[in-house]
Amino acid sequence: MSQQLDFESHINALEARIRELRLSASEGEIDVADEIEKLSIKVETQLKQVYQKLTPWQKVEVSRHESRPHAQDYIDHLIQEYQPLAGDRAFAEDAAIVGGMGYFFGKPCMVIGHEKGRDTRGRIKHNFGMPRPEGFRKARRLIDLAGKFHLPVISFVDTAGAYPGLDAEARGQAEAIARSIQACIRVPSPFVAVITGEGGSGGAIAIAAADRLLMLEHAVYSVISPEGCASILWRDSSHRETAAKSLQITAQSLNELGITDEVISEPTGGAHRDHPATFRRVSNALKRHLNDLGAIPAEQLIEQRWQRYLKLNTA
Amino acid sequence: MNWLENFVRPKLQALVSRDHSDSAENKWRSCPNCAQMLFLNDLPKNLYLCQQCGHHLRMPAPARLESIFDSGFTNLPEVAVVEDPLKFRDKKRYLDRLKDSRAKMKCQDAVQSAFGTIAGEKAVAAVFDFRFMGGSMGSAAGSALVQAANKALSEQCGLIVFTSSGGARMQEGIISLMQLPRSIIATEMLQQAGLPYIVVLCDPTTGGVSASFAMLGDIHIAEPGATIGFAGRRVIEQTVRETLPEGFQQAEDLIDKGVIDMIVPREDIAARLGLLLHLMGGKARLLTENDDSSDHDDAAHNHSEDDGSGVEKSAPVVS
The missing domain is CATH 4.10.860 (DNA Excision Repair, Uvrb; Chain A)
Structure with a gap:
């Protein structure tokens, strides 16, 4: 079990x-x-x-549930003839971010996502879904490729955050994230991001600054983990439940704030209880949004994407 | 400079001066590096540099603007934003924190901007003030950056951002995370217009600020001793379960890591910015070094300088 x-x-x-x-x-x-x-x-x-x-904190627990569908599962079930691509062409391949090309409902697309890994070996291989700079540089490379060939981009976001390690810092973690976001806001093709589980801060937005943001019903998306926030603002990580509530990280709160475009409902008892139903729902939502975006000329697409962020919270 | 100067004397001074650190009616503060007592009234004219060890103390935004611009610059108005979008409270309400900071600092938020000339070159500068809630970036800071970029576009001049920030402003939750793409779009506008964008990384520059506009400059300058990185020291130590090497995430180390172009001491920054802006402007300039007749009184001293900033006029005297 x-x-x-x-x-x-x-x-x-x-x-x-x-x-x-x-x-x-x-x-x-x-x-x-x-x-x-x-x-x-x-x-x-x-x-x-x-x-x-579910309380916000309980949603955090559900969003991190180890049996939830991961990026690789979505790719395997939604993308045909998937061709995984690897490496940042500078230093290494980082399996915390997976991605490649394939067909989505018969149309070529680029797909990227955080992969947490399924078992112990997998988790180590994928570094628990926490990318190092080479992961973000790979993401950037793939998004740029999508732009070159006018392929729509689909991203599956599920990470605790960027890996906070010595090596990651030494190779420019901050710059790698910044460049990946830059690639997102530049790409001249439709871009839909889905927060499938945990949307952890900079590591998440690095592949989520899209035209449309979808969230699964029990997914969360936050600038900092509730534990981290609690230990800084309350000086005590046991206040994580209060922090989770205050930060408004649930799909429902973010929808009210106008951050998301759609909340995808999960099967009864959460996505981890019924993968096939989850794939169907995510697939349908993606198809709908990509169809909408496909009708918009590239220049207008980028302008709208920029305005989405520029207008945010201005008085 | 030797071991005695750098280590023993400061430590001795720290011992001697420790007892006084909280006294003297707040007119003094001690240098965080060498513990030398510094008279508050002297700090502005000394550019917030420790006169003992040269340590670069964090600089208030108004003093920074004053120190880099030639006389006659104009402050950009502060941008209005929706306040407290989450109705956030921790031990204290976010609105109250804002109110306190505003009363103490006499400004609206963490970023202040101005337009004028720097060593003769037209420029917009946006400056983070660490004293305002740790220089954290929420919608106000993001808006200030967008405004500064727009001003640079309309004036067709370069943008300089001085960063000093712990990162995104937690109290604005997801709205603060959205300032990452938002601020990057601001830099993108300059990119498309072919205008210079220089980042001066001051202590500290971490988290969401370093992971966005701060790492996308055409040129990255750092102040000596500045801490620059993504994850905080404590978080990394907890992850890797070992203590971090000395100098980790410091400007002097990051130049070897390829993160920054140069480290420039505060007293030289205005002249250096002016030179870089001029170089990026692509216009020819008559250099006094090539002028054999050297009839200017102040031209001679440029030859002896080894920092490469062979500016035609001497660095502006900043006070």
Whole structure:
């Protein structure tokens, strides 16, 4: 069984009970179909109740859930003939950012995303989705390529943030992020970003300064992690729940603030409980927004993208 | 300069002067580097440099503007923004923090800008003031940068930004993160217009400020001793679980890492900016070095300078 969240422990218990019953049923002892049916309805109802009322901090936990679909999963299910591209052409390949070309509903596109990795080996390989400068430089390279060939860009954002390490600093982490954002605001083709899980500050916006910003229902997007904010402003990281609330990092808050263009609803109980349904919903939303943007001439596209940021919060 | 000068004397002075650091009716402060007591009234005329060790103290924005522009510059009006978009409060309300900072600093937010000439060259300068909530970048700072870029466009001159900031302003949440692309768009406007954009990285320049417009200058100048980087020292130490080497993220180290072009002491900055702006303007200039008859009184001293700033006129006297 995968990672358990505290606030759904009672549901997990019901799910465990269902599994037990199924097991005994398969051993042919008693007829348990009715019982399983009843429990399943109960699970469904309770999941709905819990997930409708998630607190901002609980959303942070859901957004970080290890079984949520990752960038590579979205690519595998949404992109045909995917051709992964690698390397920053200067120093190294950074697997914290994955990306390449392929077809989305038959049209060529460029896709990039943060990949956190699925198991221990994967997580180490992908550095838990925390890019070093070479990752951001690869992202920049891919976005520039998309511009050259007028390919629409799709990005899947899911990172705790840029990697805070000695090596990353020595190779110019700040500059690498800045250049990646610059590539985003320059690219003369449609660009849709989806925050699928954790949108962690500079590391996230490096590939998210797009024409359209979509967010999954239980994803979060923030200038700083609630823990980091709490330890700075409250001098105590245990205030993370208050910080999560104050920072307004949920898809719902950000939609009210006018930051997102669409909140994509997740299957009951969160994206981690039903990958195929999540892929369908994300795929539909992407298709719709890329179609809209495809009708806009490149120059106007960039102008609109700039105005989106320039006008923000001006009195 | 030797070991005795640099190490022993400051330490001794620190021992002697420690007891006085909070006294004397706030008319004194101690140098963060050598603990020498500095008289507050003397700081502006000394460009906020420690007269003992040369340490570059953080400089208030008004004094900075005064020190780099020739006389007769004009301040740009401060831009109005939607305040406190998140209704944020931690231990204190963000609105109250803003109110306190404004009352203390007598300005609206962390960035102040002006237009004028620097060593004879037309320029707009935007200056971060670390005293205003750590120089943090929220929508007001972002707007100030956009405004400064627009002014440079309309005047067809260069833009200089002096950074001194911990990064994005947390109290504005996602709105402050959006200032990263926003400020980069401001630099992009200059890029498209072919106008010079110079960043002077002052202590400290980190987080969202370094990860946006501050690292996209045509030329990067740093002040001596400035801390420049993305992640904070403490965060990195917690991640890598080791103490960081001396000089880490400091201007003197970053020049070796290829992050900055040059380190320029504060007293030389105006002259250097003027020279760089002139070079980027691409116009020919008659240099006194080539003038054998050297009939100017002040021309001779340029020959002896080893910093390469062979400006035709002597550096403007700043006070």
